[in-house]
Structure formats: C-alpha cells, structure tokens
Amino acid sequence: MSPASARVREFPLSASEFDEIRRLVLEHTGIALAASKRELVYSRLVRRLRRLKLDGFRAYIALLSRGETAELEQFTNAITTNLTSFFREPHHFDYLSETVLPQIERKNASTRRLRIWSAGCSTGEEAYSIAIALLEAKARFRGWDVRILATDLDSQVIATAAAGEYAIERLEKLSAARRSWFGELDGGCAVAGKELKSLVSFRRLNLLHDWPFKGSFDVIMCRNVVIYFDRSTQCALFERMAARQRASDHLFIGHSESLYKVCASYELIGKTIYRRLP
Numbered sequence: 022m023s024p025a026s027a028r029v030r031e032f033p034l035s036a037s038e039f040d041e042i043r044r045l046v047l048e049h050t051g052i053a054l055a056a057s058k059r060e061l062v063y064s065r066l067v068r069r070l071r072r073l074k075l076d077g078f079r080a081y082i083a084l085l086s087r088g089e090t091a092e093l094e095q096f097t098n099a100i101t102t103n104l105t106s107f108f109r110e111p112h113h114f115d116y117l118s119e120t121v122l123p124q125i126e127r128k129n130a131s132t133r134r135l136r137i138w139s140a141g142c143s144t145g146e147e148a149y150s151i152a153i154a155l156l157e158a159k160a161r162f163r164g165w166d167v168r169i170l171a172t173d174l175d176s177q178v179i180a181t182a183a184a185g186e187y188a189i190e191r192l193e194k195l196s197a198a199r200r201s202w203f204g205e206l207d208g209g210c211a212v213a214g215k216e217l218k219s220l221v222s223f224r225r226l227n228l229l230h231d232w233p234f235k236g237s238f239d240v241i242m243c244r245n246v247v248i249y250f251d252r253s254t255q256c257a258l259f260e261r262m263a264a265r266q267r268a269s270d271h272l273f274i275g276h277s278e279s280l281y282k283v284c285a286s287y288e289l290i291g292k293t294i295y296r297r298l299p
C-alpha cells in the first residue's frame with residue numbers, strides 16, 4: 022500500500038466533503054482548486070484534523086462553516102502555496118530599476134513620495150528585493166517619503182517576512198553587494214538589515230476583503246497570486262488595483278498570468294509588465 026492511500030484510510034475524504042472544502046477555499050481565499058487537487062487538500066489539512074483531534078473531515082467542515090476565525094486562519098494558511106525567491110523573475114527588477122524608478126523620480130518630483138505594494142508577498146523575498154532596488158537607487162530618492170507595503174493572506178508567511186530571517190542558501194544567487202544588505206546570524210541564517218526593514222511594512226491582508234489603507238501606488242507587484250483565482254475574481258481584483266493607481270503607474274504580474282480579457286485598465290508594455298491607462 023502506498024503512503025498516500027494509507028493516509029487516505031486515516032480520514033476518508035468523500036467527494037462531497039472535498040467539494041465543500043473547495044467551496045470554503047474559494048470563499049475565503051479566492052483560490053479555485055481544480056478537481057485534481059484532492060490529494061493536495063488532504064495532505065495540507067490532515068495535520069489540522071490531527072491537531073484538533075477531530076474524527077473526520079465532516080467535523081472539520083462543520084467547524085469552518087461556523088466561521089471560527091482562528092481555525093479559518095489556520096485553514097487558509099494550510100491551503101496557500103507560498104513559493105517565492107529573491108529577485109524572482111529578474112527582468113521585472115531590471116525594468117523597475119532602469120525604467121520605472123527614473124520615471125517616478127520625474128513624475129513625483131513635486132510630492133517626493135513613492136509607494137510600492139507587494140500584494141501576495143509570501144515570506145517577503147519580493148518586498149525585500151524591491152527594497153534593495155530602492156536602496157541601489159537611493160541617490161534619486163534622498164529626502165523622499167518612500168514606503169513599500171507588503172501584504173499576504175497567510176499569517177505565518179507574514180510573520181516570517183517581518184522577522185526577515187532566511188536560510189543563507191536562499192541568498193546564494195544574490196551578488197555580494199546585494200547580500201551586504203543582510204546581516205548574518207548564528208546557525209547559517211541571514212537577516213534583513215535595518216535599511217531594508219525600515220522601508221517595508223508587512224501586513225496580513227486578504228485581497229478579496231476591504232483594503233484598509235488610502236492613497237495610490239506608483240507600482241504594484243501582484244505576481245503568482247491570481248494564477249489560482251477564477252477569471253471573475255481576477256477581473257474584480259485588478260479593477261480594484263487600477264482604482265488605486267494613476268495613469269502610467271505600473272503593475273507587474275507573474276510569468277504565467279495575463280490581463281488579456283481580464284482587465285482593460287492597463288496596457289501591456291513588456292513581459293508581464295503593465296501600465297495604467299489614463
């Protein structure tokens with residue numbers, strides 16, 4: 022017997038229970054799980070059943086359906102996929118440094134204000150990569166009010182991001198100059214330095230809920246997040262993002278994502294790089 026089928030025997034997951042879990046996932050995260058994800062759902066949630074000493078998925082669904090906030094948080098944490106890395110999709114950061122930041126320097130010269138949002142930031146590598154790009158351009162923005170907002174639904178990844186501690190191997194593709202923005206801890210860990218941390222605010226936020234912040238964003242990175250959302254959720258999300266951007270502000274999305282027939286408020290100007298239309 023394979024380990025997978027042995028696990029299935031521990032807590033049977035019927036087709037109707039799986040469908041109810043898919044519905045709860047969609048409702049609470051926007052993630053539309055394919056019918057093929059039954060084994061993934063099982064392996065991600067079985068730990069919760071054991072921890073809560075429940076006798077099966079029916080009891081777990083009942084708990085979630087009662088709207089238990091603490092368990093809904095654990096549930097969404099278990100379901101999200103948090104793969105990320107520093108300077109992932111590096112052409113975005115090249116474009117940010119070489120084209121977008123010089124444009125912002127001119128465009129916002131009178132306000133001297135710069136706002137970037139890493140929406141779906143996972144464990145923080147994306148936000149700290151943006152922060153490094155800003156520190157590399159710091160001569161342009163001396164005396165400016167510069168902030169990066171970094172948000173994610175998953176409370177666990179937000180805690181990791183705010184701590185800024187990473188296994189040293191996660192930094193190994195960075196140049197020595199970029200690594201120098203991190204300090205070294207005992208036990209083979211690197212920690213984001215003061216300059217990096219002071220640029221970024223990490224907050225837990227469900228993108229489907231209200232956004233409790235004001236103002237517009239010169240740049241939004243929302244990469245490899247909506248890939249799991251259905252089209253109508255994507256449309257609504259990008260229209261809300263468009264409402265938080267001014268003409269010619271930039272939006273970066275993930276390598277397998279597209280705004281084609283999803284959101285007409287942006288024009289495509291590069292590989293998965295968009296500009297807000299007037």
Ligand SMILES: C[S@@+](CC[C@H](N)C(=O)[O-])C[C@H]1O[C@@H](n2cnc3c(N)ncnc32)[C@H](O)[C@@H]1O
Pocket residue numbers: 049050051052101102103104105106109140141142143144147172173174175178226227228229243244245246275
């Ligand atoms: C694959 S990671 C992408 C991380 C980073 N943006 C990157 O491209 O490397 C996707 C992230 O989206 C987050 N996410 C999924 N649904 C979300 C939602 N409804 N609201 C906010 N974040 C969400 C997940 O928790 C996860 O950390």
